[in-house]
Amino acid sequence: MTTAQAAIAERYGSARPQGPRPPRRRGFAIAAAAGIAVMVALAAWYSFAPRTTPTKPTTIGYEVVDSTLTTAHVSVVPDTERTVECIVQATNEQEAIVGFREVTVDPDPAADESRPVHLRLDIATTQLAASGHVDSCWFLD
Secondary structure: OOOOHHHHHHHOOOOOOOOOOOOOOHHHHHHHHHHHHHHHHHHHHHOOOOOOOOOOEEEEEEEEEOOOOOEEEEOOOOOOOOEEEEEEEOOOOOEEEEEEEEEEEEOOOOOOOOEEEEEEEEEEOOOOOEEEEEEEEEEOO
């Protein structure tokens, strides 16, 4: 090292610290491997954990028969082990509920999401409805 370089190093510090470098790459590799392991464990847990809600039900159609009756056609995927309960309702033009019905779908060990159960449900109404649809579903067990 020249005298000028020594003077600069003394004034501002040297660009490279003297002595061995800390093992940064090893620490980064350990942290990255731990992060990946945690992500894989979370993905496995989400994949194999039982569902907390049923597959979203679908309204196929509805028929307003008269001011006292609306028929709704809905499809629900049954669970293999748990009973599913759904709310089906009729609403008027202002979206107020004028008819309400709960329906139970029993468990089916051979259930398949590609083969939902189709239900035709009569809903008693208090006034003329404008639509009939499935609102929500949940597990009973």
